[in-house]
Amino acid sequence: MPVKNGGQYIERINKNLPEIWLAGEQVKGEISEHKAFKGLMTTQSAMYDMQLEDKLKAKMSYASPLTGDPVGLSFLQPKTKKDLAARREMMQIWANTHHGFLGRAPDYMNTSLMAFASAAGYLEEENPQYASNLRQYYAYCRENDITLSHVFIQPKASRWPSFMKFFEEPSAARVIEKNKDGIVIRGAFLLDTQGATSDEILVYPTPLPCEGDEENPFVFAFAVPSNLPKVRFICRESFVGGESTFNYPLSSRFEEMDTLVIFDDALVPWDRVFICGNEELAYRFFDESRFFTHASTQIMCKNIAKTEFLLGTIESMVEAAGLERHEHVVEKVTEVIIALETLKALQLAAEKGAALDRWGSMLPNRKPLLAANAYFPKIYPRMIEIIQLIGSSGLIMIPDEKDFDSEIHGQLDRYLKGIGLDAKENVQLSRLAWELSVSAFGGRQTVYERFFFGNSLIVNNRLYHGYQGRETFKQRVQDFLS
Numbered sequence: 428m429p430v431k432n433g434g435q436y437i438e439r440i441n442k443n444l445p446e447i448w449l450a451g452e453q454v455k456g457e458i459s460e461h462k463a464f465k466g467l468m469t470t471q472s473a474m475y476d477m478q479l480e481d482k483l484k485a486k487m488s489y490a491s492p493l494t495g496d497p498v499g500l501s502f503l504q505p506k507t508k509k510d511l512a513a514r515r516e517m518m519q520i521w522a523n524t525h526h527g528f529l530g531r532a533p534d535y536m537n538t539s540l541m542a543f544a545s546a547a548g549y550l551e552e553e554n555p556q557y558a559s560n561l562r563q564y565y566a567y568c569r570e571n572d573i574t575l576s577h578v579f580i581q582p583k584a585s586r587w588p589s590f591m592k593f594f595e596e597p598s599a600a601r602v603i604e605k606n607k608d609g610i611v612i613r614g615a616f617l618l619d620t621q622g623a624t625s626d627e628i629l630v631y632p633t634p635l636p637c638e639g640d641e642e643n644p645f646v647f648a649f650a651v652p653s654n655l656p657k658v659r660f661i662c663r664e665s666f667v668g669g670e671s672t673f674n675y676p677l678s679s680r681f682e683e684m685d686t687l688v689i690f691d692d693a694l695v696p697w698d699r700v701f702i703c704g705n706e707e708l709a710y711r712f713f714d715e716s717r718f719f720t721h722a723s724t725q726i727m728c729k730n731i732a733k734t735e736f737l738l739g740t741i742e743s744m745v746e747a748a749g750l751e752r753h754e755h756v757v758e759k760v761t762e763v764i765i766a767l768e769t770l771k772a773l774q775l776a777a778e779k780g781a782a783l784d785r786w787g788s789m790l791p792n793r794k795p796l797l798a799a800n801a802y803f804p805k806i807y808p809r810m811i812e813i814i815q816l817i818g819s820s821g822l823i824m825i826p827d828e829k830d831f832d833s834e835i836h837g838q839l840d841r842y843l844k845g846i847g848l849d850a851k852e853n854v855q856l857s858r859l860a861w862e863l864s865v866s867a868f869g870g871r872q873t874v875y876e877r878f879f880f881g882n883s884l885i886v887n888n889r890l891y892h893g894y895q896g897r898e899t900f901k902q903r904v905q906d907f908l909s
């Protein structure tokens with residue numbers, strides 16, 4: 428199947444039937460009808476439909492190199508600057524549909540897999556079969572429009588080898604057996620966003636723990652269907668407030684469930700193994716593939732859409748409360764405007780400075796993207812703080828939609844008006860601001876943005892060490908001083 432539509436996405440996920448646990452019960456029946464997943468799946472279904480819309484399909488797809496059929500454009504390996512621009516345009520269309528609230532929209536994983544597969548050549552150093560597995564897997568996902576999630580983060584206590592010595596049974600996933608059919612994995616991964624609503628899981632090499640052995644059992648990269656026997660997903664509490672888009676404008680549409688994934692001696696077939704045991708190859712996985720650069724082009728589209736949405740929300744709040752005449756409020760709004768323009772400029776600078784890499788990919792300039800990766804986790808919480816500072820008690824006084832249909836609605840209509848908004852419209856806006864800045868959904872979004880590409884040490888180190896050219900500036904100053 429080339430590009431799929433929304434109905435096909437839902438049908439496939441419903442048939443997939445992975446083992447999912449939520450609030451002490453196993454999820455049975457059609458997952459698309461379950462209240463924890465329904466809103467997200469409806470949103471993603473609409474996104475997949477866009478791939479086949481007459482006026483959009485030329486922007487959303489390209490001809491498969493295998494069959495000539497249309498396949499999703501976010502799978503395209505960019506070879507020219509035109510390709511990069513086409514990818515950006517496509518990803519911005521999807522990002523504008525979910526306003527940046529889907530951290531794991533399908534184009535994120537499509538882009539990641541494209542980056543890994545484009546650089547598969549380096550895996551040939553160890554075993555040409557691994558390189559071929561990865562290339563074939565990429566082609567399989569592209570040709571079948573597979574919806575992917577990913578994992579790599581290990582449970583916290585298992586990260587330090589010194590602690591692990593005390594555990595009878597380490598919790599971090601590891602290879603416990605290799606046999607003629609494949610590798611057997613036992614252990615857990617801490618976080619898989621959209622694991623329950625995807626066809627397959629791509630497992631990246633985990634950062635820790637390292638043993639220094641010739642064959643490290645904690646080192647691997649592979650992909651499996653989500654319904655692989657002996658794989659279980661345990662959901663966190665659902666943050667869907669309810670189905671009403673008035674009461675819960677965001678969580679009713681964009682709540683991406685996170686899951687703990689447990690491999691309980693699950694067999695990964697050899698043709699799905701990309702790395703096994705070799706620490707050195709695993710270390711190079713992200714660098715060789717330029718994963719952070721390629722993935723950042725998708726993330727920039729998401730972050731720009733999200734910042735535009737926050738700016739629109741803040742602007743509406745300022746108007747509804749008549750705050751535009753206060754200079755400190757204007758100053759706060761300009762912080763958001765500066766964030767937006769900074770992100771847009773960094774995105775274009777990266778694209779303009781693109782050059783071919785050794786794999787034949789047109790690689791955006793990584794400096795502006797690495798800078799954006801370090802900048803957004805800082806500015807996003809500040810923008811949410813600005814919503815709190817401007818919204819104040821309005822974020823708390825948020826009656827239910829049902830109150831407006833009840834006999835007391837007259838008093839609400841009278842006392843909860845905004846400037847230029849009737850009471851119902853004003854409460855609707857407040858509920859949006861509350862979901863963004865006070866609710867569990869909003870809290871998760873903030874933590875997500877803080878840790879999207881790793882903790883701040885990791886993100887800043889990536890920028891510092893990836894920032895070539897510092898020497899030139901140092902020399903310039905030394906020349907000046909001498």
Ligand SMILES: Cc1cc2nc3c(=O)[nH]c(=O)nc-3n(C[C@H](O)[C@H](O)[C@H](O)COP(=O)(O)OP(=O)(O)OC[C@H]3O[C@@H](n4cnc5c(N)ncnc54)[C@H](O)[C@@H]3O)c2cc1C
Pocket residue numbers: 531577578579580618619620621685871874875878879880881882883884
């Ligand atoms: C909402 C959400 C969704 C996610 N979805 C996914 C997903 O789909 N797939 C996936 O694989 N991962 C996912 N993640 C995990 C994400 O990749 C990690 O949160 C991120 O890489 C940071 O790792 P961590 O959470 O283990 O935090 P840590 O790296 O452990 O950081 C926690 C704190 O400890 C400090 N710290 C840690 N190590 C050191 C050190 N050596 N020295 C000093 N300080 C240190 C950090 O600075 C930070 O303050 C998700 C996370 C969130 C919050």
